Amino acid sequence: MTSPLIVARDVEKIYKMGETEVHALNGVTVDIQDGEYVAIMGPSGSGKSTFMNLLGALDAPTRGSMTINGKDLAAQTPEQLAKFRGGTIGFVFQQYHLLPRTPAIENVELPLLYAGVPADARRERAAARLNQVGLGDRMDHLPSQLSGGQQQRVAIARALANDPRIVLADEPTGALDSKTSEEIMDLFENLNAEGMTLIVVTHEADVAARAKRRLTFRDGKLVEDDR
Amino acid sequence: MTPLASLKVALRALRVNALRSVLAMLGVIIGVGSVIVMVSISAGAKKAVEDQISSLGTNMLILRPGADFRGGRSGGAGSADPFTDDDVEALVAEVPAVNAAAGRENGSGNLVANGVNWSSGVEGVGEQYIEIRDWNVADGRNFYASEVRSSAKVAVVGQTIVDQLFGGAPAIGARVRINNVPFEIVGIMEVKGTSSRGQDEDDVVFVPISTARQRLFGGRQTVRDAVGSIYVEVAAGANMAAAQAEIEDLLRVRRDIAPGADDDFRVFDLADFIRARNETESQLGLLLAATAVISLVVGGIGIMNIMLVSVTERTREIGLRLAVGARRRDVRDQFLTEAVVLCLTGGLLGLILGAAGTMAIAAGGEFPVMINPLMVAIAIGSSAFVGVAFGFYPAHRASRMNPIEALRFE
Structure with a gap:
């Protein structure tokens, strides 16, 4: 059996809030295999967002180790971490975080820009991703000219642009109505069917129900691992 | 990210807030414009002095009778x-x-x-x-x-x-x-x-x-x-x-x-007088140059101020860029490019303004002025310098942001 894509061992994260220390994560150990579709659940303050940030190398654990795609994140230089975020991970956020006043296609090109892909190839790959999410006819629209669901699909196209190993989605349907949420979740399901590893942070039970595995966090601990 | 891509991003950001960009540039425009006017005036004054010396002859002395004293009373110059x-x-x-x-x-x-x-x-x-x-x-x-x-x-x-x-x-x-x-x-x-x-x-x-x-x-x-x-x-x-x-x-x-x-006579070395006057004038020129430099610094502070505002406003954008693979240096270079573009545009407008001012002074004929290609170099050089010097701190600040906090910024 191949080694897991994500290996988290005794991960702790402590934030200092002035004098007091907050244990956001308190010894989390979990493996996630390539091609899994995982939902991370838990009430707010449970540590699920913190865990997500560690998975995305946006933050580093206080103790314990994170190995993703064979790389120990603690051993990486800041340059290597930037490359890791751009190349191995694709982020999808609740608030979409599209650049305003920038056409959809240029938003999708952004990770490719930092990866140093030449302009022609950038445009071609971004267009392919927009087609994949069903927005082939909206490439030159500005985010303000798109609906919430369409904006989130642009954000998903952006997450996919650089062919990542893992897509991390933080409350991807939190700002969408239920019908649009369904469409986004269908899109995720198709991606997973094609082999993409998907990790979705959510507090909505029906979103979590579509994942194949559910990790539940409480008080900084992984309390339930339901396959 | 390539410099060209940074330039495109910078131009878009500046266009979005066109009025604010122009207002931020104003200090640089005025600074560069005044530097150019000062330089042309002092170059013109220097040339006028050189012309005057050569028109008099550089090795000429003039002898004049001096004051005559009779009975303790001076008769004034030329009375001897x-x-x-x-x-x-x-x-x-x-x-x-x-x-x-x-x-x-x-x-x-x-x-x-x-x-x-x-x-x-x-x-x-x-x-x-x-x-x-x-x-x-x-x-x-x-x-x-x-x-x-x-x-x-x-x-x-x-x-x-x-x-x-x-x-x-x-x-x-x-x-x-x-x-x-x-x-x-x-x-x-x-x-x-x-x-x-x-x-x-x-x-x-x-x-x-x-x-x-x-x-x-x-x-x-x-x-x-x-x-x-x-x-x-x-x-x-x-x-x-x-x-x-x-x-x-x-x-x-x-x-x-x-x-x-x-x-009871005096010997004048006119070139000497002119040289002395020239020295006074070059000191005056120095003072004018100092004033111009101060206005450039004030312009630079304006740029820094607007760049700090821009960095704060675009905190989430910075967080997003860091999340999709931007290195800290990419973020810094992007804001630095923006500051330099802002200053260079201001410098070019200042150059036009300064050249127009110089020509107006030349047409007025009150001061001798000299327009020369050095002005273009001064305008571009000083505005690019202001851009880097005053854009660096805001750009550095942008590049040090924590991506998680930046993404959550409201």
């Missing part, structure tokens, strides 16, 4: 006895460093020719005067030494006289009556134009000093062969100060001044 023709000859004969010397008596005259009349300055001078002044006869000839000795009624005139009396027609050999005395025009001076003091230097008539004394200004002679002032040309390469000392010694003997008593 005038020099004489003998003094002029003695200077050439006895001071080796003196190349040439010429006396000068000046006054004014009423000129009539062709039924037209014109009032002008008339200078009675020795035949070497024109050469000492480093001036040339353009047409015809200077008068000869023999004509000075024989008090010939010949005149060399400036171009303005030709224009006024003859309407620009050939005037060599023509007659002109100066204070009712008929003179023959033998030469026309090279055009010199307007002096830095605004005087028309071509509105002048030269006649032999002897003729001037006898025929034109005769009424006021108190001493035989009087010479109001002497123009001396010191040999090229000779020490001006040493020559001046020798001249003073000779004149003290000739004028019977007791040892220890004050000179």
Whole structure:
């Protein structure tokens, strides 16, 4: 059996809030295999967002180790971490975080820009991703000219642009109505069917129900691992 | 990210807030504009001084009688006895460093020719005067030494006289009556134009000093062969100060001044005066340059302020860029590019403004100015420098942001 894509061992994260220390994560150990579709659940303050940030190398654990795609994140230089975020991970956020006043296609090109892909190839790959999410006819629209669901699909196209190993989605349907949420979740399901590893942070039970595995966090601990 | 891509991002960001961008640039526009105006004024002033020195002749001394003290009362400048023709000859004969010397008596005259009349300055001078002044006869000839000795009624005139009396027609050999005395025009001076003091230097008539004394200004002679002032040309390469000392010694003997008593004449080195004035002017230029630099700094602070606002406003964008693979250096370079583009645009507008201001001053004619290509280099160089110097801190701050906090920023 191949080694897991994500290996988290005794991960702790402590934030200092002035004098007091907050244990956001308190010894989390979990493996996630390539091609899994995982939902991370838990009430707010449970540590699920913190865990997500560690998975995305946006933050580093206080103790314990994170190995993703064979790389120990603690051993990486800041340059290597930037490359890791751009190349191995694709982020999808609740608030979409599209650049305003920038056409959809240029938003999708952004990770490719930092990866140093030449302009022609950038445009071609971004267009392919927009087609994949069903927005082939909206490439030159500005985010303000798109609906919430369409904006989130642009954000998903952006997450996919650089062919990542893992897509991390933080409350991807939190700002969408239920019908649009369904469409986004269908899109995720198709991606997973094609082999993409998907990790979705959510507090909505029906979103979590579509994942194949559910990790539940409480008080900084992984309390339930339901396959 | 490539510099070209950074430039595109920067241009888009600046276009989005066009009015704010222009207002932020204003300080740089004014700063660069004023630097350019200052530089052109001081370059113009410097050139004017150089022109003045070369138009006077760089190794020329002017001798004038000084104040006469009688009964403890000063008679004021020029009240002492005038020099004489003998003094002029003695200077050439006895001071080796003196190349040439010429006396000068000046006054004014009423000129009539062709039924037209014109009032002008008339200078009675020795035949070497024109050469000492480093001036040339353009047409015809200077008068000869023999004509000075024989008090010939010949005149060399400036171009303005030709224009006024003859309407620009050939005037060599023509007659002109100066204070009712008929003179023959033998030469026309090279055009010199307007002096830095605004005087028309071509509105002048030269006649032999002897003729001037006898025929034109005769009424006021108190001493035989009087010479109001002497123009001396010191040999090229000779020490001006040493020559001046020798001249003073000779004149003290000739004028019977007791040892220890004050000179009753003065020796002027005009180039020296001009150089001194030049120094004052260059100090003034320094002050103006300092003012311009201060306004550039103020402009830079404006840029820094707007860049800090921009960084704060775009916190989430920075977080997103870091999340999709931007290195800290990419973020820093992006904001630095934006600041430099802002400043360079301001610098170009300042250049246009400064050039327009300089031309307006040139057209006004109050100050001598000089427009040169150096200004473009100054405008671009100083604005790019301001962009980097004042854009660095905001850009650095942007690059140090924590991506998680930046993404959550409301």
